[in-house]
Amino acid sequence: MAIECQRRDLVVATNNQHKLQEIQSILGPRWRILGAQDVASGLSWDETGTSFLENARIKITALRGHFKGCILADDSGLCVDALQGAPGVVSSSYGGVEGDHSRNVARLLADLRGVPESLRGAHFYCLILFSNEKGEEKVFEGKCNGRILESPRGHGGFGYDPVFAPDGYSISMAEMAASDKNAISHRGLAMNAFKEAF
Numbered sequence: 005m006a007i008e009c010q011r012r013d014l015v016v017a018t019n020n021q022h023k024l025q026e027i028q029s030i031l032g033p034r035w036r037i038l039g040a041q042d043v044a045s046g047l048s049w050d051e052t053g054t055s056f057l058e059n060a061r062i063k064i065t066a067l068r069g070h071f072k073g074c075i076l077a078d079d080s081g082l083c084v085d086a087l088q089g090a091p092g093v094v095s096s097s098y099g100g101v102e103g104d105h106s107r108n109v110a111r112l113l114a115d116l117r118g119v120p121e122s123l124r125g126a127h128f129y130c131l132i133l134f135s136n137e138k139g140e141e142k143v144f145e146g147k148c149n150g151r152i153l154e155s156p157r158g159h160g161g162f163g164y165d166p167v168f169a170p171d172g173y174s175i176s177m178a179e180m181a182a183s184d185k186n187a188i189s190h191r192g193l194a195m196n197a198f199k200e201a202f
């Protein structure tokens with residue numbers, strides 16, 4: 005499918021401000037990134053899908069009734085080997101409260117208490133679903149391998165960044181400069197594939 009989009013406005017179907025900032029910084033000034041609240045104040049959706057793709061489609065569908073142009077949805081999460089891929093698609097509510105990053109991290113560390121470093125492998129995964137004004141879709145993916153630390157480190161990024169050390173690094177993602185995170189992150193890789201498609 006040849007992707008066509010006449011405008012440089014891109015609405016991202018997210019209510020996560022950190023994601024919006026990362027996406028704006030990865031795509032650069034050629035694009036004006038708007039969030040869900042910019043086109044449909046108060047809009048929310050239930051992420052009831054059993055896969056990243058299903059959840060991304062739920063986000064696009066929720067926004068499509070409010071915006072006819074190009075929409076992009078990011079569904080992402082952390083998959084931990086020792087937890088058989090959990091929290092995965094429920095990463096944002098793992099600690100019991102949707103979007104509460106501190107609770108999510110606390111539950112993850114509790115689940116992994118006593119698990120040695122060699123068994124703390126994990127990866128971040130990001131699926132980007134793009135829908136143009138004709139409703140044509142394309143998927144982009146990115147993955148970042150690493151391991152879960154014993155305790156939180158750093159204040160950058162969001163979500164599980166303070167407890168995730170990417171492969172080849174001794175620091176957490178929350179200790180990295182934003183540009184360094186974007187160069188290796190699941191979202192950075194997926195968004196760069198998206199960028200190349202235009």
Ligand code: ITT
Nearest residue numbers: 018019020078079080081082095096162163164165
């Ligand atoms: P939207 O649904 O509004 O986009 P969300 O934060 O709920 O925002 P997801 O449903 O995609 O987004 O859930 C992703 C969760 O995975 C997110 O809340 C974090 O807990 C975690 N996550 C995703 N990308 C991350 C990153 O780059 N660094 C740290 N944690 C991340």
